[in-house]
Amino acid sequence: MNSFKRQVGSEARNSNPSSSSSDSETRKRQTFDLGNGSEVIYIPRFLSFDDSWKWFHYLNKEIPWTRPSIRVFGRSCIQPRDTCYIASEGLPELCYSGYQPHAYSWDDYPPLKNILAAVHEALPGSNFNSLLLNRYKCGSDYVAWHSDDEKLYGPTPEIASVSFGCEREFLLKKRTSKITQVQAIRCAGEPASKKPRQNKHSDQHSFMLKHGSLLVMRGNTQRDWLHSVPKRANADAVRINLTFRCVL
Numbered sequence: 001m002n003s004f005k006r007q008v009g010s011e012a013r014n015s016n017p018s019s020s021s022s023d024s025e026t027r028k029r030q031t032f033d034l035g036n037g038s039e040v041i042y043i044p045r046f047l048s049f050d051d052s053w054k055w056f057h058y059l060n061k062e063i064p065w066t067r068p069s070i071r072v073f074g075r076s077c078i079q080p081r082d083t084c085y086i087a088s089e090g091l092p093e094l095c096y097s098g099y100q101p102h103a104y105s106w107d108d109y110p111p112l113k114n115i116l117a118a119v120h121e122a123l124p125g126s127n128f129n130s131l132l133l134n135r136y137k138c139g140s141d142y143v144a145w146h147s148d149d150e151k152l153y154g155p156t157p158e159i160a161s162v163s164f165g166c167e168r169e170f171l172l173k174k175r176t177s178k179i180t181q182v183q184a185i186r187c188a189g190e191p192a193s194k195k196p197r198q199n200k201h202s203d204q205h206s207f208m209l210k211h212g213s214l215l216v217m218r219g220n221t222q223r224d225w226l227h228s229v230p231k232r233a234n235a236d237a238v239r240i241n242l243t244f245r246c247v248l
């Protein structure tokens with residue numbers, strides 16, 4: 001994979017709540033215009049350090065985690081992370097990679113409603129009604145390149161992702177259209193002056209997702225970009241991630 005041009009959230013290294021130097025900085029909302037109506041918002045310290053550990057321990061213990069079989073390129077394999085699904089009553093069923101998760105109720109896990117309320121407060125106008133939870137037990141658990149572009153989320157899904165525990169890298173890369181691929185093949189080896197001009201936006205981004213952080217993808221991000229959490233040999237602890245979504 002290409003090396004990423006831009007590393008954001010570098011203050012993520014500083015996960016000790018008592019460190020004061022960048023306190024106001026890290027609580028701030030950072031907005032990234034990815035171009036063409038795609039946008040990412042990142043709030044490194046969305047939830048407090050201590051509250052985040054309380055949520056982490058609750059979720060790790062109480063959520064009925066499963067590791068289902070899914071289909072990838074026509075082959076059956078075990079999903080490389082634990083998962084669980086929560087949805088409001090009466091919504092159409094979610095199905096991804098040939099897997100239809102059981103929808104648990106928000107009422108079964110009341111603390112999730114508190115986290116949802118905090119997300120709604122940070123994102124006025126949003127109305128999330130479902131939640132896909134992920135648990136990465138170690139650095140060999142991952143999520144492969146994908147976009148959350150299932151029809152039931154509509155054409156411009158907003159996805160709010162809250163992270164707890166071990167910091168992991170979250171990557172975004174621009175989808176290449178057929179036209180761009182053909183251009184790339186034609187232009188390989190040509191002098192720079194003949195190659196089409198790059199636009200001002202980078203086509204790869206990397207976020208080190210902190211304990212207690214919130215990352216939001218909105219606009220055309222699911223249409224035009226792919227995202228992943230790659231394997232990392234040095235990630236030696238559990239990470240839990242909540243992705244809030246709105247089924248239309």
Ligand SMILES: O=C(O)CCC(=O)C(=O)O
Nearest residue numbers: 132134143148229241243
């Ligand atoms: O764990 C993450 O940060 C991303 C999870 C994700 O992309 C998904 O559940 O669709």
Ligand SMILES: [Fe+2]
Nearest residue numbers: 146147148227
């Ligand atoms: Fe995703």
